[in-house]
Amino acid sequence: MLKAKYVWSAAMVMLAPWSALAQLPTDLGQRLAEGYARPAFTKLAEQATQLEQALTTWCRSEGQADSMPVRQAFASTVQAWAGVEFLRFGPLVQGNRYEKMAFWPDTRSVMQRQLRALLATEDPAVVAPGALASRSVATQGLPALEYVLYDKPGLLKSPSGKGSTYACSYAVAVAANVVAVSGELKQAWSAQGEYGKHFTAPSPDNDLYRSQQEVAGEAIKALSTGLQFARDVKLLPVLGDAMPAARASRAAFWRSEMTIPTLIAGVKGMRAFYDAGGYRYPDGDEWIGSSLTGELDRAAGALEQEDQPLKQALSTEAGWQRLTLTGLILKNAKDIVDQNFAPAMGVTIGFNALDGD
Numbered sequence: 234m235l236k237a238k239y240v241w242s243a244a245m246v247m248l249a250p251w252s253a254l255a256q257l258p259t260d261l262g263q264r265l266a267e268g269y270a271r272p273a274f275t276k277l278a279e280q281a282t283q284l285e286q287a288l289t290t291w292c293r294s295e296g297q298a299d300s301m302p303v304r305q306a307f308a309s310t311v312q313a314w315a316g317v318e319f320l321r322f323g324p325l326v327q328g329n330r331y332e333k334m335a336f337w338p339d340t341r342s343v344m345q346r347q348l349r350a351l352l353a354t355e356d357p358a359v360v361a362p363g364a365l366a367s368r369s370v371a372t373q374g375l376p377a378l379e380y381v382l383y384d385k386p387g388l389l390k391s392p393s394g395k396g397s398t399y400a401c402s403y404a405v406a407v408a409a410n411v412v413a414v415s416g417e418l419k420q421a422w423s424a425q426g427e428y429g430k431h432f433t434a435p436s437p438d439n440d441l442y443r444s445q446q447e448v449a450g451e452a453i454k455a456l457s458t459g460l461q462f463a464r465d466v467k468l469l470p471v472l473g474d475a476m477p478a479a480r481a482s483r484a485a486f487w488r489s490e491m492t493i494p495t496l497i498a499g500v501k502g503m504r505a506f507y508d509a510g511g512y513r514y515p516d517g518d519e520w521i522g523s524s525l526t527g528e529l530d531r532a533a534g535a536l537e538q539e540d541q542p543l544k545q546a547l548s549t550e551a552g553w554q555r556l557t558l559t560g561l562i563l564k565n566a567k568d569i570v571d572q573n574f575a576p577a578m579g580v581t582i583g584f585n586a587l588d589g590d
Contacts (some may be wrong), residue, residue, distance in 0.1 A: 266422065274317055281411045311375055334411065335375050373407065394425070435447060459499070471483045
């Protein structure tokens with residue numbers, strides 16, 4: 234059954250049977266898909282393709298060509314990923330696609346251990362076309378590629394170093410795998426894709442969504458969990474309880490200095506996803522929308538004030554305080570989603586799986 238293929242992995246959502254249901258746009262699924270999800274996943278697929286092409290060209294030059302196109306393509310790809318990672322439902326959770334794209338957080342350093350062994354072995358079968366798809370998810374995605382490019386062996390730092398030829402082949406293989414997974418996501422969300430059809434046309438006969446309210450439940454859950462993930466998983470462990478306890482190495486994409494840009498991309502993505510819904514509030518509740526978007530804008534603005542890499546930002550009182558403030562703003566935004574936005578739309582968000590992490 235199709236229903237079994239797509240699981241809600243982040244939160245339990247219950248739908249409340251009250252008059253707020255009338256406030257939902259009758260084409261909510263279409264709005265969310267065409268206004269955000271489809272172009273965002275298309276952008277990810279395009280950026281991933283450019284990354285693979287840039288890496289292939291650079292590796293063929295044996296590291297003699299300018300590495301800037303690779304750096305720029307990697308930065309653009311991880312930002313595009315940050316713009317969709319909060320859509321953790323449907324195609325993104327099927328077939329471990331989320332983990333294949335970004336095996337993170339990795340508190341036990343599984344990726345590092347596996348990559349060191351893989352690079353030491355230099356097995357040509359690993360870098361054969363399509364071979365990575367059947368291996369550990371820790372070796373398939375963007376964090377693994379970042380490690381090879383910016384840490385060990387650090388291809389972009391010392392391209393002529395020992396073992397760089399095999400490492401370059403591996404990097405290209407990872408980029409190709411990211412292209413493949415991104416392409417699957419783009420197709421699944423498309424107007425021709427199975428999931429895209431179900432999300433945009435809820436009906437009593439639909440295996441996944443029987444009404445626009447169920448679509449709303451999925452979308453609101455994604456925003457709630459995305460905000461919690463940004464604060465509780467991406468920011469708080471990095472900040473620590475006080476400035477001396479802050480550790481940049483706990484962050485996502487710290488090696489490439491893309492932590493703050495990806496946080497910005499994620500917050501702005503959630504704002505754009507909300508905007509795409511065109512939600513209408515009951516009389517007297519219009520403040521909810523402006524308050525939510527205001528908090529999202531404040532969070533993005535606070536992050537944009539950081540014009541230096543995360544490690545440097547954490548080393549100053551002003552930088553640490555600004556990031557701490559961002560965490561508080563994200564909490565405010567999540568509270569508005571859970572306590573005001575969701576009820577206004579007839580949705581009650583229950584247990585969230587991140588609460589136990």
